[in-house]
Amino acid sequence: MIQEALAEIARGTAEIIDTERIEKLLRGYFEEGKIYQVKVGFDPTAADLHLGHTVLLQKLATLQRYGAHVQLLIGDFTAMIGDPTGKSETRKRLDRHTVLEHAKSYQEQVFKILDITKTEVVFNSKWLEALGVDGLVGLTTLFSVARMLERDDFDKRYKAGQNISISEFLYPLLQGYDSVELKSDMEIGGTDQKFNLLMGRHLQRAYGVGKEQAILMMPILEGLDGVQKMSKSLGNFVGITEPANTIYAKILSISDELMWRYYELLSKRSLDEIAHLQKSVSDGSFHPKTAKENLALEIVTRFYNEESAKIAKEEFDNVFKANQLPSDIKEYEIETDCWICKALVDAELELSTSQARRDIQQGAVRIDQVKISDDQMKLCDGEYTLQVGKRKFAKVKVR
RNA sequence: GGUGAGUUACUCAAGCGGCCAAAGAGGGCAGACUGUAAAUCUGCUGGUUUAUACCUUCGAAGGUUCGAAUCCUUCACCCACCA
Numbered sequence: 001m002i003q004e005a006l007a008e009i010a011r012g013t014a015e016i017i018d019t020e021r022i023e024k025l026l027r028g029y030f031e032e033g034k035i036y037q038v039k040v041g042f043d044p045t046a047a048d049l050h051l052g053h054t055v056l057l058q059k060l061a062t063l064q065r066y067g068a069h070v071q072l073l074i075g076d077f078t079a080m081i082g083d084p085t086g087k088s089e090t091r092k093r094l095d096r097h098t099v100l101e102h103a104k105s106y107q108e109q110v111f112k113i114l115d116i117t118k119t120e121v122v123f124n125s126k127w128l129e130a131l132g133v134d135g136l137v138g139l140t141t142l143f144s145v146a147r148m149l150e151r152d153d154f155d156k157r158y159k160a161g162q163n164i165s166i167s168e169f170l171y172p173l174l175q176g177y178d179s180v181e182l183k184s185d186m187e188i189g190g191t192d193q194k195f196n197l198l199m200g201r202h203l204q205r206a207y208g209v210g211k212e213q214a215i216l217m218m219p220i221l222e223g224l225d226g227v228q229k230m231s232k233s234l235g236n237f238v239g240i241t242e243p244a245n246t247i248y249a250k251i252l253s254i255s256d257e258l259m260w261r262y263y264e265l266l267s268k269r270s271l272d273e274i275a276h277l278q279k280s281v282s283d284g285s286f287h288p289k290t291a292k293e294n295l296a297l298e299i300v301t302r303f304y305n306e307e308s309a310k311i312a313k314e315e316f317d318n319v320f321k322a323n324q325l326p327s328d329i330k331e332y333e334i335e336t337d338c339w340i341c342k343a344l345v346d347a348e349l350e351l352s353t354s355q356a357r358r359d360i361q362q363g364a365v366r367i368d369q370v371k372i373s374d375d376q377m378k379l380c381d382g383e384y385t386l387q388v389g390k391r392k393f394a395k396v397k398v399r
Numbered sequence: 400g401g402u403g404a405g406u407u408a409c410u411c412a413a414g415c416g417g418c419c420a421a422a423g424a425g426g427g428c429a430g431a432c433u434g435u436a437a438a439u440c441u442g443c444u445g446g447u448u449u450a451u452a453c454c455u456u457c458g459a460a461g462g463u464u465c466g467a468a469u470c471c472u473u474c475a476c477c478c479a480c481c482a
Contacts, residue, residue, distance in 0.1 A: 225426090226437090235427095255437050289434040320435050339448055355428085358443055364429045376449055389428075390435055 002026045005066045009059070009216070012265055014191045017198070017215040025185055025214070029067030035118075038068040039184035039200075039213070041175065044076050047102040049109045050237040051299070052221040052230035055265050056188055057113040059218060063186075070119040071182050072110065074103050077125040078174050099123070109240055112303060127181045128174060139173050142206045143199075148172075151195045172196045176203040179213055188216040192229075221265055224250060226258040244304045245326075248312035249391075251296035256281075256288045259295060267298055325369075325385060331395040338398060340365075340377045347386055347394035356388075364389050 005026050010016060028034035040060060042053075049057075060070050076099045103121060111119070131139070148169050149158055158164060176199030179187060183204075189197050194217060201212045220229045223236025230237045238250045254262065263274045280286035293313065300309035318324045332347045341356035344365065350356040359365055360375040366387040379398045386394050 249435080253435065256434095257437075259436085287434080288436075292434085292436075316435090342448075352446065353448075354446060355444085357449085359429065362429050362442065389430095 001030055005030075008062055009066070011271065012055075012218065013059070013216055014219045015194075015215075015217045017201075017217075018212070019214075021212070021214040022186065022216075026066060033067075035067050035069045036185040037071055037183060038063055039071045039073055039179060039182055039187040041073045041075050041178070041187075041189065042106060043079050044074050044099050044102045044106075045079050047105040048232055048239050048241065049106070050230055050232065050239045051262075051266060052223075052237065054113060054240060055218050055221050056190070057110060058266075059188060059216065061113050061115065063188075064115045064118045068118065068186070070114060071184060072106075072114075072119055072121045073178055073182070074099070074106070074121060074123050075175070075178075076103075076123050077128040078171060078178075099125075112240065122182065124174070124178050124181075128177070131177075136170075139177055139203075140170075142203060143173060145169075172199045173203075176200040180204055180207045180209055183209055183211065184213045185211060186214045186216060188218065190220045191217045192220055193217070219265060222258060222261060224254055224258075226255050226261075238299075240303050244300050244308040244312040245315050247303065248296045248300050248309070248316055251299055252292055252316065254292070256292070259288070259292050263291075263295055267295060269298075320390070323369075326393055329385065329393045329395045331397065334379065334396045334398045336379075336381050336398055338379045340367075340372070340379060341375060343379055343396060343398075344386060344388065347396055349386060349388045349392050349394050359388055 002023060006019075006023060009022065010019075016022065025034075025036045028036065038060065040056060060068070064070060103123070107121060149155055151172075154164055154168075172195055175196045179200030180203050184200065187197050187200055194215075197215045197217065201215065204212050222228065223230035223234055224238070225234075225236045228234055228236060232239075238247055240247075242250075251262070260274070260278055263269070263277070264271070267274065269277075277286065277291060281288050281291055297309045297313060300312050315327060319326050330348075334343050334346055338346070339353075340360070341350070341353040344350040344356040344359075345353055350359065356365070357375045360372060363371055363373065365372055367384050369385070369387070379396070381399050383395065383397050386396055
């Protein structure tokens with residue numbers, strides 16, 4: 001029983017630190033019904049969750065089935081410093097109102113996956129504000145600069161002669177201190193958070209919390225481009241609140257190679273089943289497109305339902321296989337005798353008339369499914385369907 | 400505090416008085432081919448009612464010049480080294 005649970009928990013993880021401890025927590029649950037605290041941190045700056053977040057969330061949901069109580073930590077205090085992982089720009093401090101709003105929006109999304117009765121939302125400003133300069137200085141004595149510089153990204157930047165600010169040293173310390181306050185038994189995060197996660201362990205020891213959190217690291221999900229990590233700012237994401245049709249279409253646009261990665265990290269199918277599927281595709285007995293469709297259907301179903309997923313697929317096939325128009329196209333009203341380039345801009349299909357002109361010259365623009373080549377034409381009264389490229393549509397009423 | 404280097408379009412990065420809306424790469428968009436996949440090939444990639452044209456852009460503001468991303472001055476920011 002415990003071993004089974006452990007195997008399920010370990011599935012897809014990149015690294016686990018202190019498996020013995022996790023085993024102990026599970027034993028406590030199975031034998032005595034003891035629950036334990038699992039910490040996960042979120043930045044309150046981005047309120048839209050995407051598939052990358054769900055890798056963590058799904059793992060948490062699994063843990064919740066085995067006795068975990070989730071501490072969903074909103075890093076409202078640390079967010080203003082900015083995580084040094086990645087680019088560092090001085091961030092604006094968010095006001096209380098905005099933070100609460102983001103947190104609320106998080107909860108709406110998070111509980112599509114997590115069990116609300118086993119989750120608690122906490123804000124680290126609560127204790128970090130109270131920490132004071134005194135406490136902060138105390139905290140900084142517990143870790144050395146040399147060890148801080150061991151951290152991979154600091155090391156690289158230091159050697160490359162790039163700037164590292166003191167506040168960036170504070171970030172992992174404060175995040176680790178959260179684990180002290182929360183007395184977490186386990187923390188889950190992406191592999192890029194390894195240093196920060198370990199800091200929690202280190203500080204729990206230093207502060208004599210009486211336990212050291214186990215660490216569960218999940219791989220970072222690549223974005224739609226298959227190279228960089230999925231993030232909203234890079235625009236390579238699939239948001240979990242996006243329309244079913246969009247989610248479906250985005251999944252279908254990923255490369256075959258990336259599809260297996262998504263299967264591994266997002267699908268609920270067993271690893272054996274996925275391996276089998278992969279084999280069938282590589283020996284040609286199963287079409288990769290079908291495999292991708294199944295994946296897309298599974299993911300859409302998770303956030304909506306089977307019916308919506310089916311409709312999304314039909315819509316997709318209609319538009320891209322049969323070259324028909326999508327069923328819901330935005331409508332715009334345009335004045336008569338409108339220059340085509342201007343109309344394209346007004347219908348929000350193009351950003352500028354110059355761009356519109358270029359696209360027309362390249363044969364990317366269609367009116368009522370017919371390709372046009374004259375960038376000087378005007379639209380007279382009537383209703384038209386404008387299309388730019390393969391996926392941008394708009395209906396216009398000209399009068 | 401001293402010395403030196405730097406700030407160019409979405410990103411990196413060339414340019415060092417006119418041929419600069421600004422090389423090149425990446426990214427993005429579009430076309431061909433497809434499974435709206437990848438790979439590949441091609442075109443485009445500041446704006447403007449139609450442009451061997453004009454306008455805005457090369458950290459900011461001034462100046463020199465017929466003419467400046469390029470030279471000078473001041474300011475801001477950033478980095479390294481020395482203290």
